[in-house]
Amino acid sequence: MSNKLIVVSIVLGLIVFQAFRISTDAGAFVEIKPVDYGRCEKLYGPPGSEDINVDRINRVAFISSGNGREAFENLISYGSIRNLS
Helix, strand or coil: CHHHHHHHHHHHHHHHHHHHHHHHHCCCCCCCCCCCCCCCCCCCCCCCEEEEEEECCCCEEEEEECCHHHHHCCCCCCCEEEEEC
């Protein structure tokens, strides 16, 4: 009986340790401080914007887009890559 209790205790201890390690790696115990980045403004871009990559040096945003409504209605739809500067 005591051997079973020791094995169960070790297994439960390992599970708790692993759960704590995963939670720490996921940032569950990190304190988030509020940051004010300034003002925001709404920018109008292409329909169906998906991925946005920002080139901070040249201050350009590359936006990949595809009109999902045309694809849903079985119309020919071509995606595009646009830039917003």
